[in-house]
Amino acid sequence: MSQTGEPRTWKRPPFIQNARLRWGLWLGAAVYLTLAFGTLEVDWGRVVEGVPRGQRFIASFFPPDFLSRWEEIFDGIYESLWMTVTSTVIGVALSIPVGLGAARNLSPTPVYLACRAIVALSRTFPEIILAIFFVKLFGFGPFAGFLALSLATIGFYGKLLAEDIEAMDPVQAEAVKATGASWFQWLNYAVQPQVLPRMIGLGLYRFDINFRESAVVGIVGGGGIGATLLTSFDRYEFDSAAAILLIIIAIVMGVEYTSGFVRRWVQ
Amino acid sequence: MLRLHGLVKRYRTGDLALKNIDLEVPQGQVMALIGPSGAGKSTLIRCINRLVEPTDGKVYLKDLELTALSKRALRHARRRMGMIFQEYALVERLSVMENVLSGRLGYTGFWRSFFRRYPQADIDEAFRLLERVGLVDMVDKRADELSGGQRQRVGIARALIQNPEVLLVDEPTASLDPKTSRQIMRLICELCEERNLAAIINIHDVLLAEMFARRIVGLQLGEIVYDGPPGGLTPDALTQIYGEEDWEATIEKVDEEDLTDEERAERVRLMGGH
Numbered sequence: 001m002s003q004t005g006e007p008r009t010w011k012r013p014p015f016i017q018n019a020r021l022r023w024g025l026w027l028g029a030a031v032y033l034t035l036a037f038g039t040l041e042v043d044w045g046r047v048v049e050g051v052p053r054g055q056r057f058i059a060s061f062f063p064p065d066f067l068s069r070w071e072e073i074f075d076g077i078y079e080s081l082w083m084t085v086t087s088t089v090i091g092v093a094l095s096i097p098v099g100l101g102a103a104r105n106l107s108p109t110p111v112y113l114a115c116r117a118i119v120a121l122s123r124t125f126p127e128i129i130l131a132i133f134f135v136k137l138f139g140f141g142p143f144a145g146f147l148a149l150s151l152a153t154i155g156f157y158g159k160l161l162a163e164d165i166e167a168m169d170p171v172q173a174e175a176v177k178a179t180g181a182s183w184f185q186w187l188n189y190a191v192q193p194q195v196l197p198r199m200i201g202l203g204l205y206r207f208d209i210n211f212r213e214s215a216v217v218g219i220v221g222g223g224g225i226g227a228t229l230l231t232s233f234d235r236y237e238f239d240s241a242a243a244i245l246l247i248i249i250a251i252v253m254g255v256e257y258t259s260g261f262v263r264r265w266v267q
Numbered sequence: 268m269l270r271l272h273g274l275v276k277r278y279r280t281g282d283l284a285l286k287n288i289d290l291e292v293p294q295g296q297v298m299a300l301i302g303p304s305g306a307g308k309s310t311l312i313r314c315i316n317r318l319v320e321p322t323d324g325k326v327y328l329k330d331l332e333l334t335a336l337s338k339r340a341l342r343h344a345r346r347r348m349g350m351i352f353q354e355y356a357l358v359e360r361l362s363v364m365e366n367v368l369s370g371r372l373g374y375t376g377f378w379r380s381f382f383r384r385y386p387q388a389d390i391d392e393a394f395r396l397l398e399r400v401g402l403v404d405m406v407d408k409r410a411d412e413l414s415g416g417q418r419q420r421v422g423i424a425r426a427l428i429q430n431p432e433v434l435l436v437d438e439p440t441a442s443l444d445p446k447t448s449r450q451i452m453r454l455i456c457e458l459c460e461e462r463n464l465a466a467i468i469n470i471h472d473v474l475l476a477e478m479f480a481r482r483i484v485g486l487q488l489g490e491i492v493y494d495g496p497p498g499g500l501t502p503d504a505l506t507q508i509y510g511e512e513d514w515e516a517t518i519e520k521v522d523e524e525d526l527t528d529e530e531r532a533e534r535v536r537l538m539g540g541h
Binding site for chain 2: 169171172174175176177178179180181182184185186188189190193194196197
C-alpha cells in the first residue's frame with residue numbers, strides 16, 4: 001500500500017458494541033445513583049448539633065486511664081489472647097483436611113463438593129453472627145467466642161489452602177508420584193513444600209484477624225476484651241475505654257510486624 | 268524388557284493421542300523417541316508408568332502387566348521405572364539431598380520419610396550418585412538455587428536412586444543450552460550403559476537423538492512412522508515424521524560409530540546445528 005489518500009484513523013473499539021445499550025447503561029446508573037442519594041435524608045440541623053457533642057465525646061477519652069480498671073482490662077486481654085491462640089490453632093488444624101478435600105486436583109468430586117460446602121457455609125456467616133449463635137447455644141463467655149472464631153477460621157483458611165494447592169506446579173507433584181510414593185508421602189514431599197510458606201504467612205494473618213474479631217464477639221457476649229470494652233462504655237468510663245482501644249491497637253500492630261517478619265523469613 | 272501392545276490413549280476431550288502403538292525395548296537399549304509437538308511422545312511415556320491412564324492396550328515390564336495393576340501394586344512397580352522430566356521437575360523448596368532421597372520414597376515408610384530418617388544405605392547411595400553427577404558440594408542447597416544443568420543432574424540422581432530397570436526420559440534437554448544438553452544426554456547414556464538400563468528418551472532435537480541413541484522411533488499423530496537406526500533417517504523419513512522441510516542440514520553424513528563424542532560435538536558445532 002502506498003502513502004496516497006487521507007490518513008487512516010483508528011479508535012479503540014468500545015467494550016460494549018451496541019451504542020444504544022452502552023449509553024442506556026450509563027443513563028441507568030446515573031438515575032439510580034441520584035435516587036439512591038435522594039433517599040439519604042440528611043438532617044443538617046442534627047449534624048451541626050452533633051459536632052460539638054462529638055468533640056466532647058472524643059475529649060472525654062483523654063487522658064486514657066490504664067490504672068483504675070487495670071484488673072478487668074488485664075483479664076479481658078488475657079481472655080482474648082487465649083481465645084485467639086486456641087481458635088487459630090484449632091481452626092487451622094481443622095481446615096487442613098477441609099482444604100485438602102476442597103482442592104479440585106486432589107480430591108474426588110463428592111469429597112470436593114462436601115468440603116466446598118463446609119467452606120461456603122462457614123464463610124456465609126460473619127464472626128459476629130456465629131458468635132450470637134454460639135452464645136445462644138452455650139451461654140455467655142469465651143467458649144462461645146472460641147467456637148465462633150474457630151469456625152470462621154476454617155472457612156477462611158480452608159478456602160485459601162485449597163486455592164493454593166490448586167495453583168501448585170503439577171509437574172513437581174507428578175515427579176514425586178512417579179517415584180512410587182504413597183499418597184501421604186506425596187503430600188509431604190510434593191504438596192507441602194509448595195504451599196507451606198504462604199500458609200504460615202496466612203496463619204499469622206488469621207491470628208491477627210482472630211484477635212481483632214475477639215474484641216467484636218465480646219460485644220455480643222462471647223467473652224474477652226470486647227466484653228470489658230462494652231462495660232466501660234456502658235459505665236461512661238471513656239478514659240478506660242481509650243486505654244483498651246490503645247492496647248488493642250498496640251497488639252494488632254505487634255502481630256502485624258511479627259507476621260511480616262516471619263513471612264519474609266520463611267520465603 | 269518393556270513391551271507395549273496396542274496402546275491407545277484417547278483424552279476426555281476426544282483427542283486421540285496414541286493410536287494402537289506396538290513397541291518393544293530390550294534391556295540395555297537407549298531408544299530415542301522423536302516427533303513434532305503434539306505427536307504423543309509425552310503421553311506415550313506417561314502411559315508406561317500410568318501417570319496418564321491408557322485407554323486401551325497393554326504395557327509389560329518384563330512379565331509384569333503394568334496396565335492390570337491395582338493402585339498399590341502400581342506404586343510398587345513405579346519404583347522400578349525412573350523418570351526424568353522436562354524442566355527438571357524438582358521440588359524447588361526442598362534441598363538437593365531431599366530431592367534425591369525422594370527417589371527412595373517408594374521403598375521407605377511414611378514416618379521415616381516424614382522425619383527424613385532414611386536408612387544409611389540410601390544416604391550412602393545418594394552421596395555416591397551426587398558424586399557421580401558432580402554435585403556433592405550442593406547437598407544442602409535448595410533446588411531453586413541451582414542452574415538448569417545442575418538441576419537436571421539432580422533429576423537424574425533422583426531417578427537412579429530408585430535403582431530402576433527402565434528410564435523414562437521426557438525432553439531432558441528442552442530448557443538447556445546446546446553444550447549442557449549434550450553433557451546431560453551423554454551422562455544419561457553413560458549411566459544407562461553402566462547399569463545396563465533400557466531407556467526411552469523423548470527428544471525433539473533430531474541431531475541430539477542421532478548422536479546418542481542407537482535406535483530411533485519416530486512418532487507422528489500418535490502413530491509410529493519410523494523405527495530404525497539413526498542412519499536410516501533420510502529426508503523422506505524425516506518428512507514423514509515432521510512434514511515437508513529441507514532436511515539436508517539435519518542428517519549426519521559420516522558413520523557415527525567412528526566418532527568420539529567430542530568429535531561429534533565439534534562437527535555439530537561446525538554445521539551450525541543445535
